[in-house]
Amino acid sequence: MIGKVLGNRYEIIEKIGGGGMALVYKAKCRLLNRFVAVKILRSEFIEDEEFVKKFKRESQAAASLSHPNIVGIYDVGMEDDIYYIVMEYIKGQTLKELIKQKGALGVDFATNIAIQISSALEHAHRNHIVHRDIKSHNIMIKEDNSVKVTDFGIARAVSSSTITNTGNVIGSVHYFSPEQARGGYTDEKSDIYSLGIVMYEMLTGRLPFEGESPIAVALKHLQDEAIKPSAINPRIPKSLDDIILKCMDKDVNNRYSSMSEIISDLRQSFVMPNGDFVKKTRFNDESTRVIKPIKLDENIEDISFRSKAAAPPETRTDDAAVTELPEKPSKKRNTKMTVLAVLGGLILALAVGGIVLGLVSFFSVKEAVVPELVNLTEEQARHKLDELGLELEVTDRVTNSEVPEGLIIMQDPKPNQKNKVTNPVKVTISEGALKVKVPNLIGESYEKVDLILEKYGLEEGELEQETSDYPNGIVIRQSVEAGTEVDEGTKIDYVISMGPQRFLMPNYVGQNIDDVSMDLIAKDLIRGEVTYESSSVYEKNTVISQNITPGTEVNRKSVIDFVVSSGKDTSKKVPPVLSIPLPKDRDSMRVTVQKIQNSVIETVYEGTHSSADSPLEVPVSGQGKVTFEIYIDGVLNETVEHEFK
Ligand code: ATP
């Protein structure tokens, strides 16, 4: 890669680093003669068309962000199967490196860094971009201590399956929110959680949750309470403890609801480090929504008060006065009123259009002042012009998503200009927004929803989650039925499944405990006690038995204990022995073992047992590849493959 020139412009100079998704190189932009950082997508992701599409889209979205604390993205490109992002080259080190070097950072320094990260996130969230991979590796500290956050939104391109398949990506698991660990829906609140972890790490010098494996860490995010930061570093004041733990709340509803609230509390902590100002309960979203209509009502009242004299409520006071002018001779109004109206008209004309315009329109018979027609219907406009002796001509009808169907978008001449009565006033009328058909979302993964809606010219609305028989993450309802015609740009709300509330306990016997743990997280089950035993049958780290019998109906959050093999004990028990875990709570059951070798089936064991005999050990023999089928009360319970040496 070194020496290669991408896009006929970026000359790769040296490798700077690499993470789960990409490798990062320092490069020189030949066009602008400056250093840039080029992030090249790892080749294993290139095959995944969906991934590349998302990667491209997300990085382009991130490129639209412009903020002093966000690494600028200059270019996104593709060349001979190389997918790359060109960004601002940052001279400095990552926050991770800094913490590794110095341990816990000073309180003021860390607070300052936290505020800078928060402003970056605040800007992104305001632009509807969620970072999704906030961690100290993605935060660069420049030599002047200014902060630059990288990799905005790009993590979204990684589906949960990639996270489990690639060892590196899972490195982020230390910063994952519980909802991310579960592979569920993530939003701004997940960034808030991860920021909490980063603050924890900065101030204590360590991570709140650590474990042997990524899965163990993920489980801790879901189940464990973190040690209070000040219990690790006594210099941490109360307010920072409170801020960090509020960010890290497992329940999204108890976390801060916006980055600006965090910034304000962080600033306050400089002033009152030991103050008790961090609100425990979340400021309710509902109440902010209530405020808006109240404000609107006030405005409406205000307007109607001012325009009380004008008959149609949509007519503004100034228009009303202008239309009074030609009415004057015919109506049976008393002279006083007319004079007042004329004076009012003149004053307005002076204010709006200038003396000459007003006077000319008043005295000339052949000309009239054109009123404001925008936002009126064709009929209303015709009526209004009629009264002035003017004519209307509809020159165009166009689709427009902002002006409702049937209303005037543009007029020529413009309002308050004089116009000869023989010249029609030309208008363009809206046909409303372009209509599109709502696509079906039900059954799709939530990760695809935005792409599907975008394809149809629609927007993603609100998302809710509920338990259902569909797997986690699958759309189960949409606010507008598929096939309905709606305006382009309409927001479609949808509900995704969190998985079923009750389901049948899977059989984990014979599976690797790490895979099992991952599956438990996805199913919202809880890993209970794990005890290790040597086994003559099962490989190391393979489940020998589980305390809930497969096929039993269980609730989400059920706790399951496992016995796991600590390794194959080959020293004794020759010939090999089948160790058969028996279902629980049975006084009597018929156990049959059939051996299948070279397509010949043979019953090698038959006996009656109770659950207390579990695991039942049956010595077996054979040659080459042999399959054993274990039947309990005539039903196939397990199949074991064995290669005899
Ligand atoms: P992930 O893939 O989850 O983001 P990561 O953040 O460790 O993991 P990369 O984003 O690929 O991996 O970055 C790798 C390293 O490259 C970083 O740790 C950093 O040292 C360096 N780096 C990244 N972006 C820049 C940049 N804009 N300027 C200078 N160095 C950078």
Ligand code: MG
């Ligand atoms: Mg990164």
